[in-house]
Amino acid sequence: MREIIRAEYSGFCFGVDRAVKEAFTVRKTKGRTFTLGPLIHNKDVTDKLEDSGVSTISEGEIGRLEKDDTVIIRTHGVTRAVYDGLKAMGVDIIDLTCPYVINIQKKVSEYHDKGYQIVILGDGNHPEVVGINGWCDNSAYITPTGEVDIPLKRKVCVVSQTTEKQRNWLNLIMNIAKTSKEFVAFNTICKATEERQKSAEELSKEVDAMLVIGGKSSSNTKKLYELCRANCEKTYMVENAQELAGMINNFDGAVRVGVTAGASTPEWIIKEAVGLL
Amino acid sequence: MREIIRAEYSGFCFGVDRAVKEAFTVRKTKGRTFTLGPLIHNKDVTDKLEDSGVSTISEGEIGRLEKDDTVIIRTHGVTRAVYDGLKAMGVDIIDLTCPYVINIQKKVSEYHDKGYQIVILGDGNHPEVVGINGWCDNSAYITPTGEVDIPLKRKVCVVSQTTEKQRNWLNLIMNIAKTSKEFVAFNTICKATEERQKSAEELSKEVDAMLVIGGKSSSNTKKLYELCRANCEKTYMVENAQELAGMINNFDGAVRVGVTAGASTPEWIIKEAVGLL
Numbered sequence: 001m002r003e004i005i006r007a008e009y010s011g012f013c014f015g016v017d018r019a020v021k022e023a024f025t026v027r028k029t030k031g032r033t034f035t036l037g038p039l040i041h042n043k044d045v046t047d048k049l050e051d052s053g054v055s056t057i058s059e060g061e062i063g064r065l066e067k068d069d070t071v072i073i074r075t076h077g078v079t080r081a082v083y084d085g086l087k088a089m090g091v092d093i094i095d096l097t098c099p100y101v102i103n104i105q106k107k108v109s110e111y112h113d114k115g116y117q118i119v120i121l122g123d124g125n126h127p128e129v130v131g132i133n134g135w136c137d138n139s140a141y142i143t144p145t146g147e148v149d150i151p152l153k154r155k156v157c158v159v160s161q162t163t164e165k166q167r168n169w170l171n172l173i174m175n176i177a178k179t180s181k182e183f184v185a186f187n188t189i190c191k192a193t194e195e196r197q198k199s200a201e202e203l204s205k206e207v208d209a210m211l212v213i214g215g216k217s218s219s220n221t222k223k224l225y226e227l228c229r230a231n232c233e234k235t236y237m238v239e240n241a242q243e244l245a246g247m248i249n250n251f252d253g254a255v256r257v258g259v260t261a262g263a264s265t266p267e268w269i270i271k272e273a274v275g276l277l
Numbered sequence: 278m279r280e281i282i283r284a285e286y287s288g289f290c291f292g293v294d295r296a297v298k299e300a301f302t303v304r305k306t307k308g309r310t311f312t313l314g315p316l317i318h319n320k321d322v323t324d325k326l327e328d329s330g331v332s333t334i335s336e337g338e339i340g341r342l343e344k345d346d347t348v349i350i351r352t353h354g355v356t357r358a359v360y361d362g363l364k365a366m367g368v369d370i371i372d373l374t375c376p377y378v379i380n381i382q383k384k385v386s387e388y389h390d391k392g393y394q395i396v397i398l399g400d401g402n403h404p405e406v407v408g409i410n411g412w413c414d415n416s417a418y419i420t421p422t423g424e425v426d427i428p429l430k431r432k433v434c435v436v437s438q439t440t441e442k443q444r445n446w447l448n449l450i451m452n453i454a455k456t457s458k459e460f461v462a463f464n465t466i467c468k469a470t471e472e473r474q475k476s477a478e479e480l481s482k483e484v485d486a487m488l489v490i491g492g493k494s495s496s497n498t499k500k501l502y503e504l505c506r507a508n509c510e511k512t513y514m515v516e517n518a519q520e521l522a523g524m525i526n527n528f529d530g531a532v533r534v535g536v537t538a539g540a541s542t543p544e545w546i547i548k549e550a551v552g553l554l
């Protein structure tokens with residue numbers, strides 16, 4: 001008999017939950033509605049949203065918008081330039097940027113204006129980090145691991161992508177402290193991420209196999225995978241039940257199976273996948 | 278033939294040099310002149326100062342001062358309460374607080390007013406630390422090693438005694454970063470201390486014996502001793518030539534002897550001691 005144990009914290013966080021709910025209930029009074037980039041890193045959700053009449057445009061396509069259109073800014077947020085550009089165009093903006101990300105953008109803008117060198121722990125290609133960097137004139141030094149290989153200014157302001165690992169944060173702070181005489185550190189790894197990572201990590205120590213459910217381009221899902229894989233060799237990452245079906249035999253012989261899911265994985269996708277185990 | 282190598286940086290720092298020079302040149306137009314606590318941690322110097330008519334009083338004796346008296350505040354600085362008390366009494370104040378220490382007092386006062394928890398790396402009994410703590414209503418958490426054994430407030434401001442060791446600073450920052458979501462760190466270990474410690478530490482690796490010259494109650498001299506002792510078993514700390522004379526045979530057989538001295542050790546004391554080697 002197989003025992004399936006769901007991590008204490010997994011799946012949608014507050015910001016994503018709010019964004020998905022609001023995006024599906026947008027009532028267009030006039031014009032069309034778009035999300036700027038995929039609403040979340042989950043194709044099943046964005047396909048459903050498309051069916052409901054909300055399609056995705058890229059930042060490069062902003063010029064094609066018309067005055068009566070509605071644009072949804074996703075949880076990751078956007079650069080100041082994009083935000084100001086949309087305002088200047090007069091389109092309706094529904095800003096679903098996660099409040100925790102807005103807080104980071106504000107700090108970065110404030111300390112950049114005060115002359116601090118901004119350092120971001122995160123993935124420089126991730127839209128959240130691209131957005132944050134856009135609030136300090138794209139001047140931030142971005143490090144994915146906490147290693148610092150350039151000389152920094154005398155005064156440094158350090159922030160983190162919300163979904164970063166605590167150990168990378170500590171590595172970065174140590175490297176900053178070794179060279180910087182004055183720095184201000186905002187540990188902006190969000191509580192939901194910490195709880196999700198911690199409960200997945202602990203669970204992965206106690207099971208025979210571990211299933212991590214989340215979008216292929218979801219940064220936080222990949223980190224969950226890495227954390228679990230360090231403790232449990234039989235850790236597998238899938239996007240949905242369909243993908244799990246194609247490799248279900250990997251779980252043969254596993255009596256205790258742990259399950260976790262990224263911040264952008266809806267509950268129905270988790271349930272469908274767990275049903276196959 | 279014995280080779281005596283003086284550390285690249287040793288002896289008086291800028292703040293102490295300035296304070297000693299000014300204390301010896303105070304011209305009393307009226308009343309008496311006192312230093313509040315010994316001017317520096319060096320009995321030879323304070324004895325000379327006493328001979329020149331400048332004696333030492335303790336903070337407990339402030340009440341005995343008269344309006345025409347002059348009071349010298351030493352490099353370590355004083356609490357806000359003592360400073361304001363002296364001003365209210367109307368005595369002449371010659372403030373020789375090291376400018377680097379004044380900078381720490383200002384930061385501590387500013388961030389305490391903003392609601393931050395102040396953390397000081399240093400010796401809670403050292404007058405510099407007692408003084409700094411007096412600029413945040415004596416509310417600071419003081420740690421001599423960087424270990425933190427109480428829960429801190431959400432926002433933390435970290436400073437250091439000017440003569441602390443860099444490794445203790447890094448230890449403290451790591452401990453703060455593990456629990457605090459927001460902190461501002463001012464590495465207020467002064468450059469003179471860093472240079473003095475670094476050059477003593479390096480020299481101690483290359484010599485047969487090491488002489489550390491400084492006052493018995495000098496915190497920074499003790500740290501020099503500890504750093505050198507870790508590399509060189511034959512490390513000895515003396516206050517002056519007289520004390521060295523009594524244990525000079527410890528240096529028997531040492532061909533290369535390194536010499537360093539604390540921030541409050543005058544050049545003539547170093548020269549006198551080195552003359553015996």
